[in-house]
Amino acid sequence: MTLIEFRNVSFVHQTGVTALTDVSLSIGKGETVAIVGENGAGKTTLVRHINGLLKPTKGSVLVEGKDTRETTTATLSRKVGIAFQNPDHQLFSESVENEVRFAMKNFGFGEDLIAQRLDWTLKFFGLDQYRKSSPLVLSGGEKKRLTLACILAWDPDVVVLDEPTVGQDALQKEKLGQIFKLLQSTGKTIIIVSHDVEFLWPIQPRLVVMSGGKVVADGQISQIMGNRELLEGARVTQPQLLRLYQGLASRPATPFLDVLEARDWIGGRKQKPEAR
Amino acid sequence: MYWLSGGFVFRKVISPFHRLDPRAKLLVSMEFFVLSLLSSTVVEVILILVAILLVATVAKSLRRIARTIAFSGLFAVFIFAINFLFGLGLLNALLYSVRFLAIISSTSVFFVTTSPDELEQIMKWMRVPRDVVFAFVTAVRFIPVVMLDAFQIMDAQKSRGLEFEKGNVLKRVRNLVPILIPLVVNSVIRSGELAEAMESRAYGSTPKPTSLYGMRLRWYDVAVAVPSLLLVSAVALVVVFHVTLYI
Structure with a gap:
C-alpha cells in the first residue's frame, strides 16, 4: 500500500536555485528507504516535502492519498516525524522530560498517555537519568538520541531521519542500528537520509540515489551498490563489506552483511548460508 | 522573510x-x-x-x-x-x-x-577601533546565517506540531519561545567557536595588522563623488541657508 507519493515534484528555492527536478517516488507502508547522494543533491529538500514544510513548485506530494498542499504541517507531523540533522535546532526546554513532552502536548495527548510514553521513551533511549537535566548540557550523541526520542514519543507512522549517524560514536551507531531494527519490526515506515553507507548496508533498505535534484536510481541496496559507475556519479562509495566480497576469488552467493559473516567465510568456516 | x-x-x-x-x-x-x-x-x-x-x-x-x-x-x-x-x-x-x-x-x-569586506575598510578608514569594526562586520556577515538558523528552527518546531499562527496574541508570543531559545543558544555557541577560531588564527597578535586589499580612489569614483557632492551642497545651501544661486 502506497503511503507517500511524489508525483513529478519540482522545487525551486526562493533564491532561485532549483533543488528538485521532476521527482517521482512511491513509498509503501512499512518500507525502509535510504536516500543517498552528494551534498546538495536535494535529499533534505525531498524529505521536507513529506510533512509539508516545503510545498512543491510543480507536481504534488501525497501522504495517505492527501495532497500536502491542502493540509498543515502540524496535521501531517502527527503521521510523519522528522528528526533533523542538527539537534541544536530544536532543543529549548528547561528539562529533557519537557522536551519530550513538547510535541505530545502540541498534538493534544492526555496527561496519562504523555507520562506513559515519556517513561518508555526515556528508558528506551537511555536518557532516564537526565530526565530533569537541561537538554542543552547533554553531549552531542545524547542530544541526537533525545531528538529521536522526541519523535518516537508521539508514535508517528513515518519516521524520517536526516543524517542520524553524524557525530555518533561507534557504540551509538550500533545502538541506532538496533533501534532501526526494532522500528522495522513494528511496521513503521522509515526514511533515512544519510551519507553513511557502512551504517545503511546491514539494514539493507531500499536505496534511492539522488544527484543534481533528480532520482538517478531506485532499488534494493545490494543491486545499486554493485553499480560503481552510478555511485561515482552521485559521489557515493561502496560499503567496505561489499568491496571485500567483490574482491574474493571464492565467495558466497550473497554479499556479507556484517563483519562476523565475512570473518567466518574467510576463516574457512563458511557458515554463511548460500542464499539468503 | x-x-x-x-x-x-x-x-x-x-x-x-x-x-x-x-x-x-x-x-x-x-x-x-x-x-x-x-x-x-x-x-x-x-x-x-x-x-x-x-x-x-x-x-x-x-x-x-x-x-x-x-x-x-x-x-x-x-x-x-x-x-x-x-x-x-x-x-x-x-x-x-x-x-x-x-x-x-x-x-x-x-x-x-x-560587501562586508568593504564595510570593514570604510570603518577602519574612519579610525573606528579594530575590535568594534570586527564585531560590527561579523554581525553583518552573520545575518544570513542566523536567518537560516531561524528558518531551520521554525521548521523543526513546526514538525513537532507547533502552530505559530494559532491562538491569541499572548499564545503567539509564547510560541516564539521554542524558536528564540535555540536561536540565542546557537548564536552564543557560534560566537564562542568563532572567538576561539579567530584566536587560533592569531587575531589580535599584532597591534596594527596589514590589509591584503586597500581602498583606492580612481577617476570614476571622483567622477561620481565630486559632482554629486556639489549638487547636494548646492541644494543644502538653497534649502537651509536660503542662498540664491545664479546659474
Whole structure:
C-alpha cells in the first residue's frame, strides 16, 4: 500500500536555485528507504516535502492519498516525524522530560498517555537519568538520541531521519542500528537520509540515489551498490563489506552483511548460508 | 522573510555601482539620505526616490531595493495614518511616509552594494577601533546565517506540531519561545567557536595588522563623488541657508 507519493515534484528555492527536478517516488507502508547522494543533491529538500514544510513548485506530494498542499504541517507531523540533522535546532526546554513532552502536548495527548510514553521513551533511549537535566548540557550523541526520542514519543507512522549517524560514536551507531531494527519490526515506515553507507548496508533498505535534484536510481541496496559507475556519479562509495566480497576469488552467493559473516567465510568456516 | 531580508544583504553583482570605491558608495547613499531630509514637498521626495531607483537599476539591484520598499511600505502606511489622524494634513502625511521610504531605500542601496569586506575598510578608514569594526562586520556577515538558523528552527518546531499562527496574541508570543531559545543558544555557541577560531588564527597578535586589499580612489569614483557632492551642497545651501544661486 502506497503511503507517500511524489508525483513529478519540482522545487525551486526562493533564491532561485532549483533543488528538485521532476521527482517521482512511491513509498509503501512499512518500507525502509535510504536516500543517498552528494551534498546538495536535494535529499533534505525531498524529505521536507513529506510533512509539508516545503510545498512543491510543480507536481504534488501525497501522504495517505492527501495532497500536502491542502493540509498543515502540524496535521501531517502527527503521521510523519522528522528528526533533523542538527539537534541544536530544536532543543529549548528547561528539562529533557519537557522536551519530550513538547510535541505530545502540541498534538493534544492526555496527561496519562504523555507520562506513559515519556517513561518508555526515556528508558528506551537511555536518557532516564537526565530526565530533569537541561537538554542543552547533554553531549552531542545524547542530544541526537533525545531528538529521536522526541519523535518516537508521539508514535508517528513515518519516521524520517536526516543524517542520524553524524557525530555518533561507534557504540551509538550500533545502538541506532538496533533501534532501526526494532522500528522495522513494528511496521513503521522509515526514511533515512544519510551519507553513511557502512551504517545503511546491514539494514539493507531500499536505496534511492539522488544527484543534481533528480532520482538517478531506485532499488534494493545490494543491486545499486554493485553499480560503481552510478555511485561515482552521485559521489557515493561502496560499503567496505561489499568491496571485500567483490574482491574474493571464492565467495558466497550473497554479499556479507556484517563483519562476523565475512570473518567466518574467510576463516574457512563458511557458515554463511548460500542464499539468503 | 528571506525575500524581504534580501533588501539589506549584500549580493555580488558586476555593475558600475558595485565597482565604485566603498567611500563613494557611502557618499552617494548619504547624499540621498540628506536630500530626503532636506526636501519639503512630496514631488521633491518622489524625485529623490526615483533617483535612488535609477541608481539601483545601474547597480542591477532594483528588485532588491523594491523588496526593501515593499517591506518598508507597511511602516510608511502606518506613518501616513498616524500623521493624517493627528491633523498634519494629507500632503504632510504623504511627505513623511514617502520620505521614510526614501531614507530606507538610500541605506538599502549602500548595504546591497557594499560587501562586508568593504564595510570593514570604510570603518577602519574612519579610525573606528579594530575590535568594534570586527564585531560590527561579523554581525553583518552573520545575518544570513542566523536567518537560516531561524528558518531551520521554525521548521523543526513546526514538525513537532507547533502552530505559530494559532491562538491569541499572548499564545503567539509564547510560541516564539521554542524558536528564540535555540536561536540565542546557537548564536552564543557560534560566537564562542568563532572567538576561539579567530584566536587560533592569531587575531589580535599584532597591534596594527596589514590589509591584503586597500581602498583606492580612481577617476570614476571622483567622477561620481565630486559632482554629486556639489549638487547636494548646492541644494543644502538653497534649502537651509536660503542662498540664491545664479546659474
